[in-house]
Amino acid sequence: xxxxxxxxxxxxxxxxxxxxxxxxxxxxxxxxxxxxxxxxxxxxxxxxxxxxxxxxxxxxxxxxxxxxxxxxxxxxxxxxxxxxxxxxxxxxxxxxxxxxxxxxxxxxxxxxxxxxxxxxxxxxxxxxxxxxxxxxxxxxxxxxxxxxxxxxxxxxxxxxxxxxxxxxxxxxxxxxxxxxxxxxxxxxxxxxxxxxxxxxxxxxxxxxxxxxxxxxxxxxxxxxxxxxxxxxxxxxxxxxxxxxxxxxxxxxxxxxxxxxxxxxxxxxxxxxxxxxxxxxxxxxxxxxxxxxxxxxxxxxxxxxxxxxxxxxxxxxxxxxxxxxxxxxxxxxxxxxxxxxxxxxxxxxxxxxxxxxxxxxxxxxxxxxxxxxxxxxxxxxxxxxxxxxxxxxxxxxxxxxxxxxxxxxxxxxxxxxxxxxxxxxxxxxxxxxxxxxxxxxxxxxxxxxxxxxxxxxxxxxxxxxxxxx
Amino acid sequence: xxxxxxxxxxxxxxxxxxxxxxxxxxxxxxxxxxxxxxxxxxxxxxxxxxxxxxxxxxxxxxxxxxxxxxxxxxxxxxxxxxxxxxxxxxxxxxxxxxxxxxxxxxxxxxxxxxxxxxxxxxxxxxxxxxxxxxxxxxxxxxxxxxxxxxxxxxxxxxxxxxxxxxxxxxxxxxxxxxxxxxxxxxxxxxxxxx
Numbered sequence: 001x002x003x004x005x006x007x008x009x010x011x012x013x014x015x016x017x018x019x020x021x022x023x024x025x026x027x028x029x030x031x032x033x034x035x036x037x038x039x040x041x042x043x044x045x046x047x048x049x050x051x052x053x054x055x056x057x058x059x060x061x062x063x064x065x066x067x068x069x070x071x072x073x074x075x076x077x078x079x080x081x082x083x084x085x086x087x088x089x090x091x092x093x094x095x096x097x098x099x100x101x102x103x104x105x106x107x108x109x110x111x112x113x114x115x116x117x118x119x120x121x122x123x124x125x126x127x128x129x130x131x132x133x134x135x136x137x138x139x140x141x142x143x144x145x146x147x148x149x150x151x152x153x154x155x156x157x158x159x160x161x162x163x164x165x166x167x168x169x170x171x172x173x174x175x176x177x178x179x180x181x182x183x184x185x186x187x188x189x190x191x192x193x194x195x196x197x198x199x200x201x202x203x204x205x206x207x208x209x210x211x212x213x214x215x216x217x218x219x220x221x222x223x224x225x226x227x228x229x230x231x232x233x234x235x236x237x238x239x240x241x242x243x244x245x246x247x248x249x250x251x252x253x254x255x256x257x258x259x260x261x262x263x264x265x266x267x268x269x270x271x272x273x274x275x276x277x278x279x280x281x282x283x284x285x286x287x288x289x290x291x292x293x294x295x296x297x298x299x300x301x302x303x304x305x306x307x308x309x310x311x312x313x314x315x316x317x318x319x320x321x322x323x324x325x326x327x328x329x330x331x332x333x334x335x336x337x338x339x340x341x342x343x344x345x346x347x348x349x350x351x352x353x354x355x356x357x358x359x360x361x362x363x364x365x366x367x368x369x370x371x372x373x374x375x376x377x378x379x380x381x382x383x384x385x386x387x388x389x390x391x392x393x394x395x396x397x398x399x400x401x402x403x404x405x406x407x408x409x410x411x412x413x414x415x416x417x418x419x420x421x422x423x424x425x426x427x428x429x430x431x432x433x434x435x436x437x438x439x440x441x442x443x444x445x446x447x448x449x450x451x452x453x454x455x456x457x458x459x460x461x462x463x464x465x466x467x468x
Numbered sequence: 469x470x471x472x473x474x475x476x477x478x479x480x481x482x483x484x485x486x487x488x489x490x491x492x493x494x495x496x497x498x499x500x501x502x503x504x505x506x507x508x509x510x511x512x513x514x515x516x517x518x519x520x521x522x523x524x525x526x527x528x529x530x531x532x533x534x535x536x537x538x539x540x541x542x543x544x545x546x547x548x549x550x551x552x553x554x555x556x557x558x559x560x561x562x563x564x565x566x567x568x569x570x571x572x573x574x575x576x577x578x579x580x581x582x583x584x585x586x587x588x589x590x591x592x593x594x595x596x597x598x599x600x601x602x603x604x605x606x607x608x609x610x611x612x613x614x615x616x617x618x619x620x621x622x623x624x625x626x627x628x629x630x631x632x633x634x635x636x637x638x639x640x641x642x643x644x645x646x647x648x649x650x651x652x653x654x655x656x657x658x659x660x661x662x
Contacts, residue, residue: 020632020633078499143549151645
């Protein structure tokens with residue numbers, strides 16, 4: 001019987017399937033961080049259970065960590081306590097921890113791929129909704145709650161209903177100044193912040209196949225922003241080339257065996273999806289969000305849709321969002337002054353993102369009214385950026401290259417955007433207060449963020465690229 | 469997990485759509501390492517001003533509304549997977565959330581904690597809002613066994629779906645770990661066959 005990619009991987013991991021019950025799904029790799037794990041460790045203690053497969057569990061500290069002076073004790077008491085608890089729990093339960101000061105430390109969804117832990121055909125979970133990122137390698141990867149973290153600790157399995165499948169095809173060629181982030185913001189704006197709920201999404205089509213691994217991660221990362229727990233892309237030569245030689249990637253005979261299996265991981269030609277959507281790459285321009293959920297996005301040259309154009313029941317919430325942002329119906333965002341630019345997060349903090357920004361800002365200066373934070377996704381990304389001299393380019397432009405962590409994506413550490421201020425951000429969520437109480441977030445690509453940093457206002461990066 | 473019982477209660481109506489888990493419990497309050505106490509910061513930035521004074525126009529601060537049932541607009545619980553959102557809602561005294569659509573992860577987290585998410589039609593949701601608008605103490609009768617929710621004042625009744633396994637977990641107070649641990653031999657066999 002022909003199968004979709006999701007079905008192939010899912011079926012290979014079902015320990016037990018019984019009518020009337022969710023499947024017992026085997027989990028190959030469990031990633032954990034300091035915020036969503038402590039209560040799960042506590043649960044194990046209460047039940048008197050060990051971690052069933054500690055070797056299949058990897059930990060890092062990312063959400064709470066400072067992004068300057070990372071090796072000094074964390075100033076904020078509760079953050080320090082949470083990071084210390086992770087260290088203590090990992091030691092007690094025998095889990096490998098890439099904590100502060102470790103050369104592998106970083107955002108959990110950046111380090112998995114760069115260390116060769118994330119591989120095609122795997123099932124992977126983490127107490128973090130952006131676990132969908134790892135789907136870029138052709139893995140089933142999804143976010144879970146803390147009770148499920150405890151479940152995986154105790155059994156290396158999860159009780160899960162098999163998801164519905166959706167295929168999203170993007171065909172054609174992206175225009176200059178348009179990137180993977182714009183593709184995903186465009187898709188979410190078309191199908192809404194709830195449009196993927198209940199599905200695992202397979203991204204396909206020539207525009208997706210042309211993307212690098214890091215760009216594919218950006219796409220899969222934001223699957224959850226349309227409600228889909230997982231998003232994935234069939235592995236191909238680009239995937240295999242990326243993985244080969246990484247720290248924990250298979251090598252030698254193991255590599256050959258793995259590769260042979262990975263090459264079977266694609267949706268069969270006549271496989272049936274529960275839903276199929278198709279988009280044209282040529283229709284996508286640099287995107288920007290204007291509201292308080294990621295579905296409220298538009299092409300940067302467009303005007304904000306009017307409240308009256310929204311369905312009746314949704315007008316109240318829509319108006320509330322525009323009021324929060326301080327924006328008017330039918331207005332353009334071009335030329336609007338911004339206060340902060342944040343380049344980072346599990347969506348856009350990899351070396352290619354930093355290279356793209358550096359190339360654009362080389363020889364330019366940030367605008368005086370803007371504070372620019374660049375937060376690399378991991379110690380390895382930070383080191384690579386320094387090796388390539390990107391740190392000097394950023395410094396000369398007046399950008400601050402900080403140390404790795406989730407940072408201003410969710411402001412659990414000190415990196416918060418002040419109330420009322422506008423932040424052009426390469427992160428994934430523009431929810432009210434996400435980057436700090438009453439902060440206003442505009443989600444964009446790294447290039448559009450770099451353009452705003454230089455001009456101090458919302459700018460169509462294509463116009464700057466055309467002049468260059 | 470405590471056993472879920474039939475509930476007769478007034479509601480707190482929150483007629484807003486796409487309520488994400490960052491609103492339910494902002495990230496800066498996720499630093500606790502136990503499950504208790506999150507209720508204090510439920511909807512923190514909607515309940516309090518920046519200077520910690522109370523926002524009197526927010527429904528959770530209005531003494532006219534009370535009860536164990538939170539009613540909210542579609543796509544409730546979207547965004548972050550933080551289970552703290554379910555803990556916060558429960559810690560603030562709610563046992564049930566009613567909406568016309570739930571985000572997946574929130575729904576799972578709620579069920580894993582004995583917080584019942586009930587999905588109703590847009591029309592029934594509007595009927596609840598109308599009843600509560602008329603009488604702020606209007607009661608709902610939620611019967612998990614029969615999978616029905618009834619607006620007591622009008623008699624309007626809706627059926628709701630719940631996975632049979634999850635229903636039995638709620639009614640009996642079991643959780644998934646108990647269920648899987650009973651089948652550990654199958655997991656070990658699976659690993660050996662890989």
